[in-house]
Amino acid sequence: MADYYTLLTNAGIAYETACKAAGVPIKLAQISVGDGNGAVYNPDASAKALKREVWRGPLNALFQDEKNANWLMAEVTIPSNVGGWYVREAGLWTDSGILYAIVKYPESYKPVLTTSGAGKEFYIRSIFETTNAANVTLLIDDTVVKATRAWVMDYVEKRTYSKAEVDTMIAKASALPVGSVIAFPVNKVPPGFLEIDGSIKSAAAYPDLSVFLGGAFNKGDEGVGNFRLPESRGEFLRGWDHGRGIDAGREVGSWQKSTLQVFDYSTVSPSVGGLWHTGPDAEALSTHGLDPIVQSDYPVSYSIYATGTQTTQNVGLGGTRPRNLAVIWCIKAWNAPVNQGVIDISALAALASQATELKQGTTKVATAVQMLDSTNDLVMVTPKKLRLGFASSFTPTGYFVFPSWLGGLVIQWGVVDYQTSGDSLLPVSFPVEFPYSVLYADWTVDSDILSSVIGSYVYQVTKKGMTLTCDKQVTSVATVVARWFAFGR
Template sequence: MADYYTLLTNGGIAYETACKAAGVPIKLAQISVGDGNGAVYNPDANAKALKREVWRGPLNALFQDEKNANWLMAEVTIPSDVGGWYVREAGLWTDTGILYAVVKYPESYKPVLATSGSGKEFYIRSIFETSNASIVTLLIDDTVVKATRAWVMDYLAKGTYSKAEIEAMIAKASALPVGVMVPFPLGTVPPGYLELDNSLFKDDLYPDLAAYLARKFNVSGDAAGYTRLPESRGEFFRGWDHGRGMDPGRTIGSYQADAFKSHTHTPPNQTGINSAAVATGAKSLGGNTYDTLYNVGFTGDTETRPRNLAVMWCIKAWNAPINQGTIDIAALAALAAQATELNQGTAKVATAVQMLDSANDLVMITPKKLRLGFAASFTPTGYFVFPSWLGGLVIQWGAVEYQTDGDSLLAVSFPVEFPISVLYADWTVESGILSSVIGSYVHQVTKKGMYLTCDKQVSSVATVVARWFAFGR
């Protein structure tokens, strides 16, 4: 890893995941800087705040890297009238107050004129990677975001715009208004737009667009709570006449069928045809038929059209600063927080080490890991082995033949070795000969096995089936 870098936090990743699932943009609003509590440090993905924040302000710009589609660059200029501290860390914040990313920043002093004798604007750029940079948007507060002094002075020096005009342009350059139609040369609808394909959308998803269109293009039978988009596929756009008189009687947003303008054709001079006679409506002149001369067919296409380029017309559906749709931002913030018994938030998948930590209540166990350490054999000589995170209990059983002569020991090997110790072991014989048995005994129990013996009242030797049982951990 580089010496200085930007790290997405776990809270930021969870917020991004929630936004993707809900189909809403990721909105970054502010950046903060801190002094690292006196030292440069390596950021932690679990961080929810900077070590020690010294300044916070709105982001000036957020743009995509030209060479890497998943890299975003966030920029801010700290004003010259604040400072007197070192910058060693920075944080990017969502509009809901979640620390989205934390920056390990090279130690730099930010002076302020009042105490340092000099002052300067301080420029910070953070480069970070996200899984889909196109859904990350910049939330602009028009009242506080400003360009750098050098950028403004460059324009002022040219004398083209006043300072007020420049500041107004900067403030209004963050987003196109909802309802604007934009042509795109590719068939992919960009984030924030909908294709003008006469389809219906749910008003709750794009309330600003629904309010703007006001169901103008809806037709009888459309469900309540839905707005229909206009149809642009295969259509040419024409400027609304709006009182000029070139295309009178039209309402804005209305469709118009194709047509030919009324006109006449003057035929060339033909042998045997008198133009005066033609004008009187004669049908046959000089041996030629009038209809034959005038009803001339031309081979062509199915429509009259100019040269053109096929584009996909889209309409702006939402702007990050104002449109939240039906998404509960408080719920998103809760979802991005650590999951607990009281909060249905986000938790990581447990590693094998974390799963074995019985005190860890902050991770999730997958079905695959639920079987980690578990084993079983359902044969006549079998066993259950429970994983250590469930106590590590081992249960074993079996059956062997044994001659009850009262002297010999029968060695029994366990199917699996007990990892730690045997807690209990015993055995019994078939019920048919119990009356002749004084007692059965277990000897020399180890983790690998044990010895069995029993006493019999008669001198004859009997063969019995010894059924044994043991458990431990």
């Protein structure tokens, strides 16, 4: 092993295994350093904490090595205003407080300006290996973490990362919290966002956004487990007054109709004095830069100007609004690398249905009990389960036990010495006990004396063994090889 190294702890391995089984990412959040309780030592995988921790802070970065996909590099910068101790050990911690990995670090002194007369930022990089590198993610506190000058210069000078890699790092940084509303000057919704279109979404598909919005925009028809997005299409967004008094009495998310503007759309001389004059009617709104109105929003005003004398019939109504650029308003729905919304939920639901020989879907691994259910066609069998109950021993005295789900047939055989002195009894023990009963048992001798043995038979048989015997011996007494055979279940 190298003089200085990083190793995963037993608790870290167990945590990684549990995350992999549950299909959730490994979340690393902090790194701590220690002085080793005054001495350099070799870390042990059973460690649950450092020998003596002197500082802890958030990780600056966590990324895969370019040449080895199973290597992860963790980086942290210890600020100049802390120190006055040696660094001999370091630890990587999960968001749940588990010591995931422990580092044997070269003994280095970390000064602090107030007591040492000199101060410096202290940069630590730890490289460790994991078979689950792609599933490890970093939780970053953007208000605390900062990049080192060396890292930035190295990136600028070497141009280590491609545009795609930079985009990935930006996505993982999660600078925007879920619920942030952003305008995009294109008609394509970027990954991680949803168009604010008043649609209904599944809380299971977007759990973070569901928690953030709650039922703020629900109308009562969303159904259990769903929530509604706010609606912004065609709307000019106005900042919430929040007690300022400019737009008093408004609640967040409330709707406000446009201000009414009156104009004269007659094609001759103005029929109503003091009003804008334009024509024809079809061009009136665009000429004045007005929005068309929804008549039902202004029942009294429309009634006054749309009926009456010829003069008032030439009066039109429009809505004022500021000049604006059409953008697509989107709301941040999830943070990379948490996989929310990327999967086609309808396709996933189809795959979640029971699989058959002709249809893709999901199925469960059979339990030991289900293995014995010959009518169950809804579970799958693993290689381990295929050997459930199977056993064998291919020796001169051996056995072959079929799995219980194949009937549990047991076949046994053996070789023993038998003395052919008339009516002698020879007990034989089976290599394995028959679970239920012996269906058949017999024996014979491997010798020319077989012709003089009259009436050889099994005197007694049980689940554990049998007794061999014969009626009489005509010739002289001899010891022969007796071969026996039995099967049952």
